[in-house]
Amino acid sequence: MECQECHKRPATLHFTQVINGDKTEVYVCEVCAKEKGYMTYPEEGYSLHHLLSGLFTSTNENQQNTARQQTSNLQCPQCEMTLSEFKRVGKFGCSQCYQTFEDYLDPIFRRVHSGNTTHHGKIPARKGGDMRIRKQVDAYRDELQRLIKNEAFEEAATVRDKIKELEKEIGGDEA
Structure with missing residues (x-):
């Protein structure tokens, strides 16, 4: 397809604009796109910083x-x-x-970071068996405290039993 502006070079860019339900498509070469203001480049080109700094700006005017x-x-x-x-x-x-x-x-x-604001770390699959279990025990302990505070004692007993099972697995007597 050739450029709709100059009719000399092949069209390398496709722009679609929708205004009040009216769709307009334009096929232009890079030279005409710059001349007509469809796109602008910084003089030094785009860098990784330019790409990431786009994340800092909001889209709502x-x-x-x-x-x-x-x-x-x-x-x-x-x-x-x-x-x-x-x-x-x-x-x-x-x-x-x-x-x-x-x-x-x-x-x-x-x-x-895809919606995450905290870093929890990553545990290696081969070497992190005990570490993974200890993290699970800590999570269960936090849950246990929350359940006790809310006076959900039956659920707390279930969580307590899970903690005891995991502690047997790692062979430690953490209390």
């Missing part, structure tokens, strides 16, 4: 304007880095930045 107004004065007291500088650079200036920009980090981490 109102959210962007509100966030800009709220964060325009947000600055780290120790290194004086602003939130906008952090978004541009992709790195913090000091350890105090984590506390200063704490409210803005969770959404970023969720996008970067």
Whole structure:
């Protein structure tokens, strides 16, 4: 297919635009796409930083304007880095930045880490048998405390029995 603008080069890009239910498709070459403003490239090209910094921006224009107004004065007291500088650079200036920009980090981490904001680690399949069981025991103990607090004693007894079984497996007498 040839470019719909210049009719000289092959069309390498396809743009679809839907406005009020009207669908418009355009097939253009890269040169015409740049000339007509369909796409723009930074002079130095795209880097990994540009790709990741796209995760820091929200898609809703109102959210962007509100966030800009709220964060325009947000600055780290120790290194004086602003939130906008952090978004541009992709790195913090000091350890105090984590506390200063704490409210803005969770959404970023969720996008970067597929919805997770905490790291639980990974246990090797071959060597981590006891470690996996100990983690399960700890999880059961937390559940047991919650059940006791909620006075669900029958369920708590079941969880207690599971803890005892797992402790027998690892051969320890953890109390």
